[in-house]
Amino acid sequence: MGLSEKIKEIEEEMARTQKNKATEYHLGLLKAKLAKYRSMIIEGEKKAGAGGKGEGFDVEKHGDARIAMIGFPSVGKSSILSHLTETESLAANYEFTTLTCIPGVLRINEAKMQLLDLPGIIEGAASGKGRGRQVIAVGKSSDLILMVLDAQKGEEQKEKITRELESVGIRLNQEKPQIHIKVMKTGGIIFNASVKLTKIDEKMVKSIMAEYKMHNAHVSFRGDHDVDELIDVIEANRKYVKCIYVYNKIDQVSIEDVDYLMKEKYNAAISVHMNLGCDILLEKIWDTLGLVRVYTRKKGQAPDFGDPLILTQGRDGITVKSAIMQIHKGLLKDLNYAYIWGKSVKHSPQKCGLKHELCDEDVLQIIKKTKDAK
Numbered sequence: 001m002g003l004s005e006k007i008k009e010i011e012e013e014m015a016r017t018q019k020n021k022a023t024e025y026h027l028g029l030l031k032a033k034l035a036k037y038r039s040m041i042i043e044g045e046k047k048a049g050a051g052g053k054g055e056g057f058d059v060e061k062h063g064d065a066r067i068a069m070i071g072f073p074s075v076g077k078s079s080i081l082s083h084l085t086e087t088e089s090l091a092a093n094y095e096f097t098t099l100t101c102i103p104g105v106l107r108i109n110e111a112k113m114q115l116l117d118l119p120g121i122i123e124g125a126a127s128g129k130g131r132g133r134q135v136i137a138v139g140k141s142s143d144l145i146l147m148v149l150d151a152q153k154g155e156e157q158k159e160k161i162t163r164e165l166e167s168v169g170i171r172l173n174q175e176k177p178q179i180h181i182k183v184m185k186t187g188g189i190i191f192n193a194s195v196k197l198t199k200i201d202e203k204m205v206k207s208i209m210a211e212y213k214m215h216n217a218h219v220s221f222r223g224d225h226d227v228d229e230l231i232d233v234i235e236a237n238r239k240y241v242k243c244i245y246v247y248n249k250i251d252q253v254s255i256e257d258v259d260y261l262m263k264e265k266y267n268a269a270i271s272v273h274m275n276l277g278c279d280i281l282l283e284k285i286w287d288t289l290g291l292v293r294v295y296t297r298k299k300g301q302a303p304d305f306g307d308p309l310i311l312t313q314g315r316d317g318i319t320v321k322s323a324i325m326q327i328h329k330g331l332l333k334d335l336n337y338a339y340i341w342g343k344s345v346k347h348s349p350q351k352c353g354l355k356h357e358l359c360d361e362d363v364l365q366i367i368k369k370t371k372d373a374k
């Protein structure tokens, strides 16, 4: 039996199995098996080179962030690109008008982002239908996915595309689970949790670990996570990507429907044809990406408000260090302290060190160790 048949068999068994206390452990194990087979398929393809050149569309990353538009055919992705950027992408009322990846430059505040128009995807995209795999690979490489949906069929489309993305390890708007696994040589599974767990217990954790043939490890939960999240951490190849659900063509639905759609934090409701909701969409993109503008100034001069540094969230947040790294790595060793004006400080200006966290629109002045002769 091939991997895809095995996957199908497990999916069918899961669908047949009623969810209750008695079947909980069995279902958990089925989930782990499913995840293992899916990873084997992805790995196999990588090795066979099936992904190879097909990974993405050979469009280089540019700008301060990469945003990919993913959706069914004819939901209006190309129309959005042409509307929001200076790039024109052909839009037409037949499916699969767009056959490749078309980049445009989206300007929000002073940032330049790369907005990617992509071919439409359909159910089965993840397992190779159409250009699905390539499209999904671009999604994986992005800082933000705009899942473009037809407002009239939004929920159905959203569910299908989410499932496709999930099946290849993309997690939308989720935080990485706070589960730590340290593999040991001996000692069995040592389990601890710093919070009360309501969705999983020690027995389940141990059986999932056994399914993965991990018999000696420290497993610690620092959040109330479930089986799926444990599997995600074990698989260790998940990609956590932000997503905004863009419901286009709201000119074709009722105002009540639009109001309802707009309630969700990650939703945007727009009509390209009637130029509705696009400003709100741009605001949401900005907020979701969490970019920070930092204006630099030189001693005795006004800050340069035209050309800020655009900083993206790194592991340690956005700090004076990240700002200096972006100007010039070499400056790090010369830094005495930085003067900061803005929301991140109590008094402006304030002397700050490298670890100080910056806010959007702060002003920064670098004071070097030795006095500049100039």
Ligand SMILES: Nc1nc2c(ncn2[C@@H]2O[C@H](COP(=O)(O)OP(=O)(O)OP(=O)(O)O)[C@@H](O)[C@H]2O)c(=O)[nH]1
Pocket: 071, 072, 073, 074, 075, 076, 077, 078, 079, 080, 090, 091, 092, 093, 094, 095, 096, 097, 098, 099, 118, 119, 120, 121, 248, 249, 250, 251, 252, 270, 271, 272, 273, 274
């Ligand atoms: N009513 C309405 N139609 C729209 C809107 N935006 C786009 N369309 C129409 O929807 C059709 C498909 O638009 P495209 O931009 O080609 O859609 P796409 O998602 O790029 O399609 P593919 O490239 O084939 O996947 C075109 O006929 C557009 O004119 C809108 O806001 N309202």
Ligand SMILES: [K+]
Pocket: 073, 074, 075, 091, 092, 093, 094, 095, 096, 097, 098
């Ligand atoms: K189209």
Ligand SMILES: [Mg+2]
Pocket: 077, 078, 079, 090, 091, 097, 098, 117, 118, 119, 120
């Ligand atoms: Mg298109």
